[in-house]
Amino acid sequence: MNKKKxxxxxxxxxxxxxxxxxxFLSEETPCPVCGKSKQKLIFTKxxxxxxxxxxxxxxxxxxxxxxxLIQKHFENDYSWKIWSEKILxxxxxxxxxxxxxxxxxxxxxxxxxxxxxxILDVGSSAGNFxxxxxNKKWNITGIEPSKKSVYFEKKKNxxxxxxxxxxxxxxxxxxxxxxFWASFEYLTEFQxxxxxxxxxxxxxxxxxxxxxxxxxxxxxRILQKNCxxxxxxxxxxxxxxxxxxxxxxxxxxxxxxxxxxxxxQAVNNYLSYKNPYEKNKDKxxxxxxxxxxxxxxxxxxxxxKFLSIYEKK
Numbered sequence: 001m002n003k004k005k006x007x008x009x010x011x012x013x014x015x016x017x018x019x020x021x022x023x024f025l026s027e028e029t030p031c032p033v034c035g036k037s038k039q040k041l042i043f044t045k046x047x048x049x050x051x052x053x054x055x056x057x058x059x060x061x062x063x064x065x066x067x068x069l070i071q072k073h074f075e076n077d078y079s080w081k082i083w084s085e086k087i088l089x090x091x092x093x094x095x096x097x098x099x100x101x102x103x104x105x106x107x108x109x110x111x112x113x114x115x116x117x118x119i120l121d122v123g124s125s126a127g128n129f130x131x132x133x134x135n136k137k138w139n140i141t142g143i144e145p146s147k148k149s150v151y152f153e154k155k156k157n158x159x160x161x162x163x164x165x166x167x168x169x170x171x172x173x174x175x176x177x178x179x180f181w182a183s184f185e186y187l188t189e190f191q192x193x194x195x196x197x198x199x200x201x202x203x204x205x206x207x208x209x210x211x212x213x214x215x216x217x218x219x220x221r222i223l224q225k226n227c228x229x230x231x232x233x234x235x236x237x238x239x240x241x242x243x244x245x246x247x248x249x250x251x252x253x254x255x256x257x258x259x260x261x262x263x264x265q266a267v268n269n270y271l272s273y274k275n276p277y278e279k280n281k282d283k284x285x286x287x288x289x290x291x292x293x294x295x296x297x298x299x300x301x302x303x304x305k306f307l308s309i310y311e312k313k
Contacts, residue, residue, distance in 0.1 A: 033058040058242035059215035080146040123183025182212035185236040219263040252310035260303035
């Protein structure tokens with residue numbers, strides 16, 4: 001069985017188990033970015049409402065699953081074991097992971113001018129970024145809430161990872177850089193956590209946020225509920241506008257932002273009336289979106305993933 005298909009099958013089974021529980025939803029809340037209550041329902045997927053804020057254009061699930069159920073999922077559910085052991089360490093996934101890290105490090109080198117950095121990496125997963133930083137002789141601390149990911153990484157690569165989430169992490173250290181590689185969107189209580197981020201950063205310290213699941217992306221706009229990126233365990237779907245809106249509130253200055261152009265194959269398939277995620281070899285039948293949209297997607301930050309770097313004022 002395809003490893004990613006196996007992962008998503010298990011993840012959707014875990015989703016089914018949660019929504020079968022009695023009173024699994026928390027109370028409806030204002031927008032977690034701007035605090036306003038005017039929202040538009042975009043679609044419902046497996047008993048969860050995906051809404052768009054009419055003020056700051058943030059996209060999120062409202063009401064959301066209760067905190068204790070989500071916490072148990074991240075700490076113990078089997079899908080994270082599959083993700084850690086069978087996907088993150090596959091050669092194909094390593095190439096994907098390294099591509100985004102190389103892009104980020106290229107920008108960081110220009111900003112820091114190859115300075116020896118003190119880094120906090122939040123949501124380290126399998127520790128791939130930690131290994132790259134270790135090779136560059138940067139001092140890095142990684143934290144990861146999944147017990148299975150931490151156990152497997154320590155066993156395989158002897159990399160130091162702290163098994164906790166950002167909300168529970170404490171340190172007397174001050175960091176040059178804090179990185180969130182596809183983990184910032186999983187935070188709760190942004191006000192509290194951004195104050196904590198500022199506390200951990202040195203003067204003019206930098207914050208790298210890599211968003212996987214850009215609500216402004218072409219694939220999420222077109223596929224909507226059919227997009228695998230819309231999941232129960234990710235409440236927030238930032239786009240470049242809503243992320244900047246949030247960070248400006250807490251006095252962060254945007255230094256750089258870039259987008260990928262991935263997932264165009266899935267859009268091609270979908271517009272050709274096919275399963276968006278099937279591996280299609282009959283390319284002649286596909287609607288070739290690459291010809292006229294690839295450059296525009298990158299320019300307008302409409303890739304499924306985008307990277308932003310901020311500076312603490």
